[in-house]
Amino acid sequence: MSKLGNIGARLHRGEVSYDFIGHRKIWFGVSLALVVVSLVGLFARGLALGIEFKGGVEYQANVRVTDNSVADFTDAVKATNAQDLGDPVVTTIGTDKVRIQTRPLDQDDIAKVRTAIATEAGVQPNQVSTSQIGASWGDQIAHKAVLALIVFLVLVFLVIWIYFREPKASAAAIIALVHDVLITVGVYALIGFDVTPATVIGVLTILGYSLYDTVVVFDKVRENTRGITGSNRFTYSDAANLAVNQTVVRSINTTVIALLPVGSILVVGTAVLGTGPLKDLSLALFIGIAVGAYSSVFIAPALLATFKEREPGMQALRRRVLAKRGGAVTNASGMPVPAAAAAATAGGGGTAVAERPDRPQDRPRSGGTPVASSRPKSSAAAGRPQPTRKPRSKRGK
Template structure:
């Protein structure tokens, strides 16, 4: 068994433990800082919306891709001096295609940009495709994405409530999901990656991943807390912390296994391809999986424990467990004090007084002799000598 496997076995048996729930103030503080930074990036810088959301014109042409393809086509498009052109977005698709995206343009400017692309690519005008994308279509995609997110969160709340019979578990899971989405979107704003439909797909995917990991932890919590109010061994927080320790190694293994291929896709999409759906999708998946694992271990169980500890039954359980621990701590101290106290020696008994001269002497004991049965018998004088 590997070292990590040995640690996981010891954590599952409770031989070693880390106080995840007891340090919840630290985790909540870290999450608040991350969420605050994400909101600052989101409202200060804003999201770099792709052409699918803000509208524009997209051109594609076949060309042999080289190291200078992006710069060459960018310069050629800018040289047209089209009205409201802005900075064109030039990307390569594979090794034989180039894509140029611009802001919405008039028909004359569209034709000028198309001709410049055909000239730079060395192809005829008919071999350059152009497609107008309206901003209204992008708004429809954004609205549908928001509705999909709202419906997803609503269904998640109902499903977790029905499965665990506990609305507080649903609340903790939903807060963790909103936490994951906020940080992921904030990272997109801070990094400056374009938000495309691939980004929306990635965000919805990480919600399912984070939810799966949270449900696994909650299921172990339910197993450890079954009938907990009928005993006084553990509080709800203690049982929840044990559940997190029992599943933490599994969560780490699952997260690392999922992050490795996503990281490879992110490197390929960013370094090799430069831009495109792979980069947008992989960034959302990478950030979302990492943050989702963090929230499943540190945030969701701690929130569930905070919600449950407010119940009167759990507060009574806390008092019983605290009283039992206090009594157990006092008992060894009393035993130690009792063991260290010296015993008082018995006082010597007074010596037996001898009778005074005026008192009749105590008759001497008659001599005894042993018989065959082993019982001593008084010795008797022969009759002939009794009177003498």
Template sequence: MSKLGTIGAKLHRGEISYDFVGKRKLWFTVSLVLVAISLLGLFARGLALGIEFKGGVEYQANVKVTDSTVDDFSNAVKATNAEDLGDPVVTTIGTDKVRVQTRPLSQDDITKVRAAIAQEAGVQPNQVSNSQIGASWGDQIANKAIWALVVFLFLVFLVIWAYFREPKASMAAIIALVHDVLITIGVYALVGFDVTPATVIGVLTILGYSLYDTVVVFDKVRENTRGITGSNRQTYSDAANLAVNQTVVRSINTTLIALMPVGSILVVGTVVLGTGPLKDLSLALFVGIAIGAYSSVFIAPALLAAFKEREPGMQALRRRVMARRAQTAGSAGTPVPALAGAGATGATAAPAGATRVQDVRPKSKGVTAGTPVASNRPVKSTGAAGRPQPTRKPRSKRGK
């Protein structure tokens, strides 16, 4: 068995344990810092919305890409002096294609920009493809994406509530999912990648992945906490922490296996292709899977335990557990008193001439087991020196 497998087996049996739930204040602080950085990047820099959301015109032409391709095409488009042109976005696709995106333009300006791109690329204007997307259509796409996210979270809340029959589990899962979405969107704002429909698909995908991991942990929590209020051995937080330890190795394995192919797609989409749906989709998947694994182990179970510990029944359970542990600790540290009158050997000497008393279990009925009875055998008397003296036979039996 591998080292990780050995550790996983010990974690599952409870032989070793890490206090995930007990250190929830630390994890909550880390998450708040990450969310704050994401929100700062979101409000300070904003999202680089793709043309599908903000509208505009996109041109593509085949050209041999060089180090100056982006600057050359950007200057050529600006030289047209089209109305409301703004700063065109020029990107390269692989090594043989260039893409230019502008704001929504009139038909005459679209024709001028297309001709400028064709002249710079050394091709005919009809070899430059262009597609126009209206701003109103982009707003519709953005609104539908937001509504899709809201409906998804609402359905998730209902499904988890119905499965676990516990609204607090739904609340913890939804907070963890919102945490994942905010950090993923914040990374997009800080990195500057375009937000496209592929990005929306990636975000919804990672929400499903994170939710699956969280449900597995919650299911183990439910198994460990079944009938917990009828005992005084562990609190709800203790049982939840045991569930996290029992599933953490599985979460690590599935996360690493999922991140390896997604990371490969991200490298290919960013370095080789330069742009396109693969880059937008893979970045959302990569960040979301990593953050989702973190939230399902460190955030969601800790939130569930914090919510449940506020219930009166769980508070009474905690008091009983604490009292039992205090009593056990006190008993372990109290020395056992010695018997009164005990000598070096721990036994008192019987007076001389006394009848020896034995603790026996008589076989006859009517006598209680363990009742002391007198033995019929004579007891050797002790002399002044304490040595045993021989017994003498009765005079009538001597010589026989």
């Protein structure tokens, strides 16, 4: 078995664990910082909407690309003095094509700009391809994209609510999804990549990927917390943290496997092709998959545990668990540590094996072998010999 597989098996059995839920303030702080940076970039720089959203005219011409191609074609287009031209957007596609995008123009100005581009490229005007997109059509596309996102989030909320029968799970998943969207959009604003319909497709795709990973973790949380209020061994946060440890290696494996081909497409679309749908789609996928994996491990389960711990039943369970543990055994983050694990760690006896709520031997027993009482004894009682019960065969009739 590989080293990662061995670690995953030990995490699943509860032999080792990391306190993901106990460090929730750190993860929330990191996410808050990323969201703030994304919002600053979004409002300060704005999104570079592609021509499909804002409308305009796009020209493409075959030309040998040089270091001065962008500046030369920009100057050539500006020299036409077309009305409402603005600043043309000139990009190179590979090493043999240039693309120029302008604001919507009338027919005379379109022909004028087309001739200027052909002259700069050294080709005939009919060899310069032209496509026009109206501003109203671009607005319709933008509205439909926003509507699709809203409908997606509403359906996600309802489906998770029905599946888990828990509105708090739906709320945690939706907050994690919004977190993923804000960071992805913020990166687009900071980098300056064009937002095209391919970008919208990529964003919707990564939302589905993030949701899938979150549902897997939540399903394990539900399995570990089934009937938890009938026991005094584990709090809801303990069981949720165990679920994250049991699924974290799976999340890492699926994320890495998904990022490798998407990263290859991103390199090809950016370095080789220079522009186009591949670059727009792959960038959204790459950022979204990475952020979605982070949120499904560090954010969504911590949010769910935070919401559930506010319920009166879970608060009463936490008080009983802390009272049984003595109320003083905690880890560095303030989360309670099982007494057996704390004793093993303090005595240097190797890796502590944490109690697990999903193992039958760790569940409270209603009959069979008596369980030693955890109630403290008085000093007087501690010095007296305790009565013992005779075997049934030696009792008097």
